[in-house]
Amino acid sequence: MRGPGPIVFGFLLTAASLAAPGHPDVSAVPVLRQYLDHAGFNWKSKQVAHFHIFFEADSEAGRRIRELRRNLEKDRARVLMLIGEKDYEPTIYAFFLKSGEDMQELLGVNVDGRSRPVQHAVFSVVTPERLHLTHELCHEIVSNLWGAAEPWIEEGLATYADEGDNTYYDSWALLKANDLIPLERLVDPGWTSSMDSPDVTYTELGGFLKFLYDRYGMERVKAAWQGGSQSIPRVFGKPLDELEREWHASLLAQFPKPPIRHYRSAANGFRME
Numbered sequence: 309m310r311g312p313g314p315i316v317f318g319f320l321l322t323a324a325s326l327a328a329p330g331h332p333d334v335s336a337v338p339v340l341r342q343y344l345d346h347a348g349f350n351w352k353s354k355q356v357a358h359f360h361i362f363f364e365a366d367s368e369a370g371r372r373i374r375e376l377r378r379n380l381e382k383d384r385a386r387v388l389m390l391i392g393e394k395d396y397e398p399t400i401y402a403f404f405l406k407s408g409e410d411m412q413e414l415l416g417v418n419v420d421g422r423s424r425p426v427q428h429a430v431f432s433v434v435t436p437e438r439l440h441l442t443h444e445l446c447h448e449i450v451s452n453l454w455g456a457a458e459p460w461i462e463e464g465l466a467t468y469a470d471e472g473d474n475t476y477y478d479s480w481a482l483l484k485a486n487d488l489i490p491l492e493r494l495v496d497p498g499w500t501s502s503m504d505s506p507d508v509t510y511t512e513l514g515g516f517l518k519f520l521y522d523r524y525g526m527e528r529v530k531a532a533w534q535g536g537s538q539s540i541p542r543v544f545g546k547p548l549d550e551l552e553r554e555w556h557a558s559l560l561a562q563f564p565k566p567p568i569r570h571y572r573s574a575a576n577g578f579r580m581e
């Protein structure tokens with residue numbers, strides 16, 4: 309018996325024949341050639357509602373493809389709901405890889421996840437613990453709908469979209485341990501994710517974005533996304549250091565006792581970009 313969804317989305321193709329009846333031939337999409345033609349990879353392909361999926365034979369992704377298909381659609385819907393947008397038209401090309409080494413070979417960088425919004429391409433290493441693409445889809449969708457943003461808000465929103473309320477527990481733990489980095493360092497157009505430990509900065513920015521969203525709403529987050537860090541006093545009516553104090557006070561008020569969970573379990577992955 310087939311899984312849920314229209315039967316038309318069930319084609320299984322090989323790299324030699326990436327066109328299915330009624331679907332565009334992805335091998336004709338110029339930006340994908342560099343990945344599809346890469347000598348180190350023999351891609352299998354599947355077309356689903358909003359995605360074209362590529363995965364390797366004999367891979368975790370191949371074995372979990374039904375689950376991954378469902379997750380992709382759920383993750384896409386989660387991002388759209390979070391940012392208050394109704395729809396996102398472009399087909400997204402999702403590449404599932406076996407390892408960071410494969411990512412190195414394909415993209416030249418050893419990471420667990422990467423998105424290239426201009427190409428509508430997302431890349432993710434699939435393991436039993438890594439079966440969602442919310443973080444990368446947030447970059448893909450929000451960068452294309454709202455425009456590219458400064459790294460602090462790109463990573464903060466993507467981390468919050470993926471990890472939700474956990475970013476708050478984890479930020480609280482970092483605050484109590486005195487491990488938070490002053491926001492004036494991160495919330496700056498010149499900051500990049502390679503400058504500090506991502507197990508601190510991604511959690512911290514994710515928790516800060518949750519705070520901005522909860523207290524000030526997504527419309528103002530969108531304005532800061534589009535206006536950059538220099539727009540913060542205008543958008544929120546107060547400077548960054550005042551927002552930072554409000555955020556810390558909110559963390560301490562919500563968790564008067566230590567939360568049960570430790571911040572950033574290894575399963576979340578530390579090297580998302």
Ligand SMILES: [Zn+2]
Pocket residue numbers: 443447462463466580581
């Ligand atoms: Zn990212």
